[in-house]
Structure formats: structure tokens, C-alpha cells
Amino acid sequence: MVETVRKSLRDSAAARWTALLIVSFTMMCGYFLTDVLSPIVGLLESQLNWTRADYGVYTSSYGWFNVFLVMLILGGIILDKLGIRITGLGATALMVIGTAIKYWAVSTHVLDGETIMGLNAQLFWACIGFAVFAVGVEVAGITVSKIIVKWFKGKEMATAMGMQVALARVGTAFALGFSVPIARALGVIDVSRPVLVALIGLCIGLIAFIVYMVMDKKLDASEANDVQAEISHEDEFKISDIGKILTNKGWWYIAILCVLFYSAVFPFLKYATDLMVNKFGVDQNIAGLIPMLLPFGNILLTPLFGGIYDRKGKGASIMIIGSLLLIVVHALFSVQMLNNWIIAMILVIILGVAFSLVPSAMWPSVPKIVPEKRLGTAYSLIFWVQNWGLMGVPLLIGWVLEKYCITGQTMRDGMMVNTYDYTLPMLIFTGFGLLALVFAFLLKAEDKKKGYGLESPNIEG
Numbered sequence: 460m461v462e463t464v465r466k467s468l469r470d471s472a473a474a475r476w477t478a479l480l481i482v483s484f485t486m487m488c489g490y491f492l493t494d495v496l497s498p499i500v501g502l503l504e505s506q507l508n509w510t511r512a513d514y515g516v517y518t519s520s521y522g523w524f525n526v527f528l529v530m531l532i533l534g535g536i537i538l539d540k541l542g543i544r545i546t547g548l549g550a551t552a553l554m555v556i557g558t559a560i561k562y563w564a565v566s567t568h569v570l571d572g573e574t575i576m577g578l579n580a581q582l583f584w585a586c587i588g589f590a591v592f593a594v595g596v597e598v599a600g601i602t603v604s605k606i607i608v609k610w611f612k613g614k615e616m617a618t619a620m621g622m623q624v625a626l627a628r629v630g631t632a633f634a635l636g637f638s639v640p641i642a643r644a645l646g647v648i649d650v651s652r653p654v655l656v657a658l659i660g661l662c663i664g665l666i667a668f669i670v671y672m673v674m675d676k677k678l679d680a681s682e683a684n685d686v687q688a689e690i691s692h693e694d695e696f697k698i699s700d701i702g703k704i705l706t707n708k709g710w711w712y713i714a715i716l717c718v719l720f721y722s723a724v725f726p727f728l729k730y731a732t733d734l735m736v737n738k739f740g741v742d743q744n745i746a747g748l749i750p751m752l753l754p755f756g757n758i759l760l761t762p763l764f765g766g767i768y769d770r771k772g773k774g775a776s777i778m779i780i781g782s783l784l785l786i787v788v789h790a791l792f793s794v795q796m797l798n799n800w801i802i803a804m805i806l807v808i809i810l811g812v813a814f815s816l817v818p819s820a821m822w823p824s825v826p827k828i829v830p831e832k833r834l835g836t837a838y839s840l841i842f843w844v845q846n847w848g849l850m851g852v853p854l855l856i857g858w859v860l861e862k863y864c865i866t867g868q869t870m871r872d873g874m875m876v877n878t879y880d881y882t883l884p885m886l887i888f889t890g891f892g893l894l895a896l897v898f899a900f901l902l903k904a905e906d907k908k909k910g911y912g913l914e915s916p917n918i919e920g
């Protein structure tokens with residue numbers, strides 16, 4: 460009898476890279492919306508009367524439902540229990556719904572003059588929309604990480620994760636670079652226009668995810684026998700597995716490193732355009748172009764560093780180097796006399812290197828510490844810890860700026876607006892970097908003790 464060796468769909472390079480591209484596109488649209496208002500802080504002040512503190516509240520609303528209603532953790536458990544397709548579809552739909560609410564909030568006039576819970580009603584609804592969207596984009600993020608492990612385990616996993624992050628950064632870069640021109644297009648300033656563009660993108664992202672669902676079904680069908688075998692060997696995910704994750708020291712080091720490192724990057728990006736205007740004297744119409752270099756650098760470097768991790772290993776060391784660079788950049792940003800825009804550009808580029816090194820090694824390291832059946836929950840718990848930072852730090856920076864950093868007033872777009880000294884916020888970001896470095900070293904020591912293989916290559920054989 461002739462025995463045929465049945466191949467899994469994931470053995471086809473074309474199939475797995477196509478799957479990656481499709482889900483990465485959906486994430487890219489999500490990242491575009493996440494930062495779409497960051498470069499127009501000044502316009503939000505002049506058009507909608509949002510102060511820096513209001514903007515801080517808006518940015519922090521990203522974590523309201525994820526953190527306080529533990530939606531992110533629930534999303535991870537749902538992912539491990541119900542699977543990739545249903546969780547991903549729900550998450551993508553939430554992104555669209557949240558963005559639609561936010562678009563309505565920033566474009567309507569029916570809320571003018573009203574307040575809800577002490578907030579201007581327009582700001583309140585923009586926050587609700589952003590909070591709903593955030594549940595969607597975070598749960599979609601963990602779903603996509605699990606999708607990549609599913610297709611790429613034992614293969615180019617870190618390169619694939621790097622590619623996905625790279626495409627996500629394209630979304631961030633477009634938001635930073637094109638939000639202002641979109642808001643100013645057609646001769647009339649309209650801050651809701653970039654949100655509308657993001658909403659259209661997310662609807663296309665939803666359709667893309669539905670296309671992916673077909674591929675995912677085909678992958679499962681191609682592995683039907685293997686899956687049966689796996690189920691008989693491995694129990695299904697149980698709620699008690701959460702305890703196993705939380706008692707794992709290596710997992711904690713990654714989670715804490717993640718919150719500290721990302722707290723010094725994403726919240727920094729939210730204020731980076733304003734920093735360029737206030738510290739480096741860049742015109743606000745083009746100030747978003749300098750922070751845009753950061754995600755553009757990531758686009759090339761994250762897959763490159765991921766490739767190095769796949770082939771050579773050294774994951775923990777890569778995270779240490781990334782944390783070191785982060786400290787150097789923020790410390791130099793806080794030096795008052797360094798106020799030439801060329802220095803700002805160089806620092807942003809170095810920050811881009813740091814922000815490629817750490818994510819390219821951090822996310823592919825999680826499956827080395829936690830088994831696949833608990834991976835959705837493990838990623839969601841890391842994102843949950845991280846979301847405390849993504850929520851709290853912009854709020855902190857907004858508050859610090861309003862309370863301690865106002866230096867005067869100036870005329871922009873025909874409106875009097877405050878000017879700010881960014882030294883204190885940059886010192887706060889430096890502090891996060893220093894703590895991140897400590898946890899990167901602790902992670903490396905734990906890896907040595909437990910033999911997780913963080914310093915070993917990902918590609919088998």
C-alpha cells in the first residue's frame with residue numbers, strides 16, 4: 460500500500476505569508492485609528508476646545524474597558540476557549556463600532572455645550588468610542604499573535620511577528636504623518652475627517668478578517684488528524700490555567716518589562732508632535748513628520764531583528780539593548796539645550812531602533828515560556844498589565860504638563876494656546892526606561908535558571 464504524507468496548509472509558505480498579510484492589514488487599520496488624533500492635539504484645542512488634560516483623559520480612555528472591566532482578559536479567555544475565528548471577528552467588529560461612535564462624537568454639534576460626568580459631552584462620547592475600539596484592537600492583537608504562532612511555530616515565527624508589527628507601524632506612521640493634511644484638506648479644518656478615513660479603513664479590515672477566517676478553516680481541515688491527536692494528549696484550557704500563568708516568574712518579568720517599556724513609547728508618541736512644536740520649534744503643520752520616522756524605522760527593523768532572533772537567538776539580550784537605547788534617547792530629550800530639530804530627528808530614529816529591538820524579541824518569547832493552549836490568556840494578561848501604563852501614563856503626562864510645565868501663551872491658527880516645557884515629562888519617560896532595563900536583566904537571569912531558551916534560535920532543525 461502506498462502511504463501518502465498529508466501536508467498541513469501551514470507547510471505552504473505562500474499560504475502562511477498570505478494569512479499573515481491579511482490579518483496584518485486589519486491590525487494596520489486599527490493602529491491607524493489608535494493614533495489618528497495624536498498629531499492634531501493643537502487642532503483639537505482650537506476646534507473642539509480640548510485642553511492637554513482633556514486630551515490626556517481621551518488617550519487614557521483606551522484602557523477604561525480593557526483595564527477596569529477586564530475586557531482584555533475576558534477576550535484572552537474567550538480566545539483560548541472559543542478559538543481564533545469567533546474571537547477575531549468579534550474584536551474586529553468592536554473596532555468598527557467604537558470608531559463609528561468616536562466619529563459621531565467629534566463630528567456632531569448636538570452635544571455642544573453639554574457635559575456628562577463632568578466632561579464635555581463630545582469628549583465623553585469620543586472616550587466611550589475609543590474605549591470600545593480599544594477592546595477590539597487589543598483582543599484582535601492577541602488573536603493575531605495566536606494566529607501567527609498557529610501558522611509559524613517551528614518556522615519563521617519572530618520574523619512573522621516582526622512583519623505584523625511592522626505593518627501595524629505603517630498604520631501608526633500614516634496616522635502621524637497624514638492626519639493633519641487630511642484634517643486640513645478641502646480648505647476647511649475638520650478634525651473628524653481623519654477619523655472617517657480610519658472608519659472606512661476598519662470596515663475594509665473587517666472584510667479582510669472574514670477572508671482570513673476561510674483560510675483558518677482550511678488550515679484546521681488540513682490538520683484535522685493532528686488536532687485530534689493533540690486534543691487527546693493535551694487538556695483543553697481551564698480557568699485554573701490562569702493561576703499557572705500568574706505563578707510563572709518569567710511571565711511576570713515579560714509583563715512588567717512590557718508595561719514599562721511601552722509606557723515610555725506609545726504615550727510618548729501621543730505627545731511627540733507637541734514636543735516637536737514646543738521644544739524644537741517645528742511648525743505644527745509638519746511636526747508630525749519627525750515622530751513619523753519612529754514607526755517608519757520599525758517597518759524595516761522589526762522583521763530584521765525578528766529574523767536575527769529566529770536564526771541566532773539572543774532574545775533576552777536583544778531586550779536589554781533595546782531598553783538601554785530607550786534610556787539614552789529620553790534622557791537626551793530632557794536636556795533643555797539640545798533643542799535643534801536635527802537632534803530630535805536623530806533621537807527619534809534611535810528610539811525607532813529600540814522600539815524594534817524589544818518587540819521583535821518580546822512577543823515571540825512568550826510561547827517559549829507559556830504552552831500554546833494558554834497563549835491567548837497569557838498574551839491578554841500581558842496586554843492587560845501593559846494597558847495600565849497605556850492608560851495611566853498619558854493621563855499623568857497630560858496632568859504634569861498642565862500643572863507644572865506651562866511656560867506662556869502663543870497664537871496658533873488664530874487662537875491663543877499655551878506653550879509647554881517638556882523637561883519633566885521626558886524625565887518621567889527616562890525613569891520608565893531605567894526600570895525596564897532592570898526587568899530585562901531579571902528576565903535574562905530567569906531564562907538562564909529555567910532554560911526557557913530565550914537565547915536560542917526559533918527555527919527548528
Ligand SMILES: C[C@H](NC(=O)[C@@H](N)CCCCN)C(=O)O
Pocket residue numbers: 490493494596597600624627721725818822842845
Ligand atoms: C504587538 C504590540 N501590541 C501591543 O503592545 C498592544 N497591546 C498595543 C496596541 C497599541 C495600539 N497602538 C506592539 O504594537 O508592539
